[in-house]
Amino acid sequence: MPRTLVVAEVIDGRVSAATAEAVAAAVSLGGEVIVAVAGPDTAAEAALLSYQGVDSIVTVTVPGSDRDHEQMAQVVCALVADVAPDLVLAGFTIRSTAWAAAAAHQADMGFASDVVAIARGTDGVSVTRSIYDGRVHAGFAFAAGRPVLALLRPSVWTAAELGATPETRALDVVLTQSRVRSVEFRPPSADVDLTSSDVVISVGRGVGSEENIAVFADIARRLGAALGASRPIIDSGWLPSAHQVGQTGVTVKPRVYVALGISGALHHLAGMQNSKTIVAVNIDQDAPIFGFADVGAVADIHQVAEQMQALL
Amino acid sequence: MKVVVCVTQVLDVSPYLEFTADGTSVDPAFATVMLNGADENAIEAGLALCDEAGGGEVVLVSVGADEADQALRSGLTMGPQRAVRVWSDGLVVSDPGSLGAALAHAMRVEEPDLVLAGVQVSDTGGQSTGPALAAAWGVPCVPVARDLHVVGGTLTATREFEAGVTEIVQVDLPAVVTVQVGANEPRYGTFKEKMRAKKAEIPLLEPVDLPPVRSALTTMVRSPGDSARSVRMIEGGPADIAATIITLIREAQ
Numbered sequence A: 001m002p003r004t005l006v007v008a009e010v011i012d013g014r015v016s017a018a019t020a021e022a023v024a025a026a027v028s029l030g031g032e033v034i035v036a037v038a039g040p041d042t043a044a045e046a047a048l049l050s051y052q053g054v055d056s057i058v059t060v061t062v063p064g065s066d067r068d069h070e071q072m073a074q075v076v077c078a079l080v081a082d083v084a085p086d087l088v089l090a091g092f093t094i095r096s097t098a099w100a101a102a103a104a105h106q107a108d109m110g111f112a113s114d115v116v117a118i119a120r121g122t123d124g125v126s127v128t129r130s131i132y133d134g135r136v137h138a139g140f141a142f143a144a145g146r147p148v149l150a151l152l153r154p155s156v157w158t159a160a161e162l163g164a165t166p167e168t169r170a171l172d173v174v175l176t177q178s179r180v181r182s183v184e185f186r187p188p189s190a191d192v193d194l195t196s197s198d199v200v201i202s203v204g205r206g207v208g209s210e211e212n213i214a215v216f217a218d219i220a221r222r223l224g225a226a227l228g229a230s231r232p233i234i235d236s237g238w239l240p241s242a243h244q245v246g247q248t249g250v251t252v253k254p255r256v257y258v259a260l261g262i263s264g265a266l267h268h269l270a271g272m273q274n275s276k277t278i279v280a281v282n283i284d285q286d287a288p289i290f291g292f293a294d295v296g297a298v299a300d301i302h303q304v305a306e307q308m309q310a311l312l
Numbered sequence B: 001m002k003v004v005v006c007v008t009q010v011l012d013v014s015p016y017l018e019f020t021a022d023g024t025s026v027d028p029a030f031a032t033v034m035l036n037g038a039d040e041n042a043i044e045a046g047l048a049l050c051d052e053a054g055g056g057e058v059v060l061v062s063v064g065a066d067e068a069d070q071a072l073r074s075g076l077t078m079g080p081q082r083a084v085r086v087w088s089d090g091l092v093v094s095d096p097g098s099l100g101a102a103l104a105h106a107m108r109v110e111e112p113d114l115v116l117a118g119v120q121v122s123d124t125g126g127q128s129t130g131p132a133l134a135a136a137w138g139v140p141c142v143p144v145a146r147d148l149h150v151v152g153g154t155l156t157a158t159r160e161f162e163a164g165v166t167e168i169v170q171v172d173l174p175a176v177v178t179v180q181v182g183a184n185e186p187r188y189g190t191f192k193e194k195m196r197a198k199k200a201e202i203p204l205l206e207p208v209d210l211p212p213v214r215s216a217l218t219t220m221v222r223s224p225g226d227s228a229r230s231v232r233m234i235e236g237g238p239a240d241i242a243a244t245i246i247t248l249i250r251e252a253q
């Protein structure tokens, strides 16, 4: 029987959404589904992974942090040797991309990251990747006989629900010391809170210059909205990092999210695509953001801002 | 200090694209080719480390057929000393294991202290080439990093994670680091460097002992769309757009 190993991602004792989505993908493919978790407190972590459709859970107790990718690569190799899956799934995240290629190399697995669809046939596994700003879907085939490791794009699969009672067993893994040493952990800065606002108005590289930010900050303030931004605005030092929406910034789910001069890169979408209504203004009618918006306008954001100020 | 920077070209494809006859790539007529943005950040990081060390060599490496010379030449305009292209028939660049092994071969020949790659390519971004190269070469990898400093054979860097979390890490060289997009302001080369880049000799290195290819790119099709949302476009000029947005916001409050 085909067998899928799902590698859970647990950050500070919390299971990432990507894990429940990977479980859902595994269950939809049929066959046996085994979820593995590595961490310091495996009893607590295993209790969080009782998703419907999971046959069993394997735990590995490890001393290091969830940011130690060298340790994780060793754990995944040990799990693959022990479980002997034909398919290994995990979310496509910063942590997983740090260990995945190394695990694929050491355990001689086929490998694909940022996968949006997956199929298992008699002649092997095939996956689909979404490339070129989401304009193209590319299909990849893997020959049967070697396991395949696939990292799944977040928010493509609907998360599995909890409510099963899979049996749990522990696997001992002997680890060697990681070569990448942690010196200092830095939590995110928190001088503004974008998550509590019903409306977020975000500006991207389309604002053009630092001086132009003030106009959008003023509009946001007058509308009682929080001011967000895409990453290049923070990299340029035009706004403090707490304003950054996206994968490496804040995740927001407001009633209305307004993206002004933002192209719609995957990393930005990661932080706002669950907003109730998404409004996008972009001068380029082909900007990818329009594929993810409910309401759109092709226009110069400076002209729109001028009109908004006139109306407020 | 000797730094190798891995660079590659990326495609900016038009929305009205066509595919080549074999159906596995975008017809070049519908694509613009350029140097990957994160690779410019990686080159800048390499040059800055050598400036900081008071000297050193930055070598660019790209795996690809003849066209890869383009990426190498545009990277050279920023000031690296030389460039090497890695290629052999049958190499499959879309297979991360093959690409990592081909790059690792180049590192065994070049023996750098440090290898920098971009965090990801902007067109087909897998965020995996740096880690795959490190694994194949047998050295540690610091992914998604910025603020690199090297003191006495030890590199310190800041790693980025989801949700604004960062971690300062250290690793002994040699190592591979993937440089985050926007990590620095890539420099423009001087006129002299640009002329030199145009005429530079780019030697070809043929990798040997590559592992079996594990994946094959079989098809490319136009995407059916990755989102469940469908967009309603606001008609009219800036005044109509402004009014519609304000109404939408007020209704939500």
Ligand SMILES: Cc1cc2nc3c(=O)[nH]c(=O)nc-3n(C[C@H](O)[C@H](O)[C@H](O)COP(=O)(O)OP(=O)(O)OC[C@H]3O[C@@H](n4cnc5c(N)ncnc54)[C@H](O)[C@@H]3O)c2cc1C
Residues within 6 Å of the ligand: A203, A204, A205, A206, A207, A229, A230, A231, A232, A233, A244, A245, A246, A247, A248, A249, A250, A260, A261, A262, A263, A264, A265, A266, A267, A268, A271, A281, A282, A283, A284, A287, A299, A300, A301, A302, B119, B120, B144, B180, B181
């Ligand atoms: C690991 C990793 C993590 C990342 N994390 C994040 C993250 O958390 N958040 C984030 O945002 N990004 C993140 N990024 C960066 C991301 O990939 C994109 O580079 C970034 O989101 C692009 O920002 P942008 O849309 O503002 O800029 P661009 O992509 O340059 O887009 C600017 C847009 O503005 C439009 N425009 C220009 N002028 C005007 C005008 N006058 N009027 C209207 N429109 C105009 C253009 O048509 C274009 O669409 C991350 C990248 C990596 C590799």
Ligand SMILES: Nc1ncnc2c1ncn2[C@@H]1O[C@H](COP(=O)(O)O)[C@@H](O)[C@H]1O
Residues within 6 Å of the ligand: B005, B006, B007, B008, B036, B038, B039, B042, B061, B062, B063, B064, B093, B099, B116, B117, B118, B119, B120, B121, B124, B125, B126, B127, B128, B129, B130
């Ligand atoms: N063909 C290639 N030759 C050299 N370096 C590459 C190649 N493809 C990718 N890279 C490097 O790997 C980084 C990440 O690419 P990827 O893992 O494909 O997202 C890029 O920014 C480059 O530094």
